[in-house]
Amino acid sequence: PTVHGNLLLGPTAEDIDDKEGQFTTESGLAEIMRKAALSVDKLPPMRQVITSFAGLRAHEAMDDFIIEEVEDAKGFIDVAGIESPGLTCAPAIGAFVAELVNNIAPGNKKANYISRRTGVKSMASASREEQMDLIRSNPAYANVICRCEMVTEGEILDAIHRPLGARTLDGVKRRTRAGMGRCQAGFCTPKTMEILSREWKMDLNAIVKSGKDAYVLTGYNKQSMEREG
Structure with missing residues (x-):
């Protein structure tokens, strides 16, 4: 279990020749579930897994x-x-x-x-009194952006405007957990992008998920329809 209450399983460790092979496999996921069942009683079924990860590291x-x-x-x-x-x-x-x-x-x-480093204040883990104090200091703390993790606009603003502030969707996610819930940012992405666009004064099309060229949008629907027409 993580400090946030999620159950994190794995990892596997497999030597591969593909130096860009950042992918999960059916056999790898099955191995993780099989081994985890040996130490976790009543392990949730695979269909309840929110997301899976893979990466490369030098051995x-x-x-x-x-x-x-x-x-x-x-x-x-x-x-x-x-x-x-x-x-x-x-x-x-x-x-x-x-x-x-x-x-x-x-x-x-x-x-x-x-x-x-002083972390971003979390409304989800704050007491009722602390929540009210935050809302009084900035009403943006009353505006819930990520419903899965109960992350508010105030927390996202804090993540953006602190030293080395977040400029990407993943930057916001790592600092606040916005987008880490069951819907995997399906609902909160548009709102988070609007906040990033507003605060950094950048076009929505320029916002990326993580690093260079990881753009979320390619244009506006009406413009696309006009080009196709």
Whole structure:
């Protein structure tokens, strides 16, 4: 179970030759369900799975992390071979790499360095009193955008206008969970796009799901019909 109450199953680990093969397979999903059933009582059926993921990572033959300055590229630090334990180890890895960097190029720590990031306030997890305080501070917190995860416009605005603010749909999702529910952004995507368009003063057609060229829209229906006509 995750901190948000979802049940996360997997992963599998399979060596493949296709270096761009980011796809799930029927056999892989079946293996995950079979193994998960050994440790999860009354495992929900496959039809209740919201979404599935796959990715690529470099595998190190010695089954160990490679964290070091590259001999023939001074100043470049390899952080490779980070497999399943990497999530748990991430804070320690970050501290170790920072130490390596400081040994290579010593520097002084900023006097006003902020070591902890303040997260986006969550209406779904707030108490009734906290919710009312947020709504009084900004009525946008009363406007629910993502019904599945109960994410409000106020939270999305916070995610957009904080340092390194969200500029994409996935950027909003990672900061607020908008779009991570059962409908997988089927209902909230148009509203989230409108907010991004308004706040960043950008055309709706320029908004992307994740990175470069991952456009959601290709044009307006009326314009498309006129071109086809």
